[in-house]
Amino acid sequence: MGLGRWPDWLWVLLCVGLGGCAGPRAHTYEQRAFDSVSNTCRTQPALCTGAESVLPGVRAAEVAVVVAGARAMMDEDTQRAVEFVLKECADLARSQVLLRYHDGQSPSKAQCNETLRNEKGESVSRAMWLGDKMHAAALECAQQKLESLRPGRFSLEPTYRVDRRTGVTTLLSAEEVQLLKQPRFQSELKGTLVPDVVIHEGSPLEANAVYDFKFSCYNVDEPAVWREVPAEGASPGSVPTQKNLYMKALGLSRSQVLRVVPRHGVLQ
Template structure:
């Protein structure tokens, strides 16, 4: 057995200490981060090799902040809209329902955020993902199916159709493998207006097949995995 001098032994102990501390920091981040906790172990292992898991959360949150700033700049010279401005009715939709400034801004900010998120996911998510994919969910049968872009466009073009009632359209569905009917993680951007409001899941109304249930809860039942919100103020959070 060869002799190990004190300097070499000291370096080995220090290297072991550094590795232990790095592992502890990673574990702490995973405990603190709802996104990292929600990623399946097999996918997380691939991402942790390049430290992509932490970066994914950071960059998706940055997409929300950027979209918020760009959206506010367009209409309010960079300042956030007031509660009164958010409630202002700016137009009516094709069904004759009023569209508030909050709804209009939210839609435009979603477009910006999803463009940003697509680039982030291409760089950092090591498995397939879907953006604004619409699904039909049959709770009693515990079955879900996709609605093609072509069919969705046809139904929307037909106007106030009931055929889209009860369908689900999450912003981002991150898959753990090539099964595109299952989610490892479902993410929705939320842009509260005014920004002092808390980001939260929509609660379905009485006329919905999911009456009184929360949007995130229905996503989880339909697609599996965890559903999380992304907002400018809170980043990635359960609600």
């Protein structure tokens, strides 16, 4: 029986392969969606304790670049291949973490709000504890698959800083980020942006697209939404979301900044 022509992006995926991905990754209010401890502490330090808390520090070295206008979008085949891989990684990460730590079952609303301690001894909700592990598993999977699909043209968890006065976006090096994670310097991480996956042509400052993994905790029928990021001086009803901040910092359109949600796929 003859077969029709397969799209180019599907041939690429067959070459990459989609095997299993091994490996794992405090709000005081009710939690429905998972998020990582580090992201939460950077925007809401009052909710954190221990090594992720915010303390006085020094300025990090900056390599500045002015982002002017939207970046060129990926071609259609590349975008389909990337998003297919990321969706598979999100599904696998949720399944593996729940199977390992929760008998394969989704937590209840009450369980999501329970408090426990993570590996650093910090008090976090179960939602955040599981969310960290799902993020880690999804990122490990993405590293493996995207390295075959787009070697040298993607970044995982790059750290950006946006100067409020000038609007200039800068990229912190891995060495700078490690230095600033030390307790005495952590205030310098407050307000930084750390998307999960950035697709680019060689520089994370020239992004084609941004993807964030979002894991719902107790209600998987409703896709997890973009988290709001309170800012000084923001009026009620005008609090920006992560999506808004990524768009502004990297000069991207709404269609270039996307969520990756288990069962639901890639969403705006």
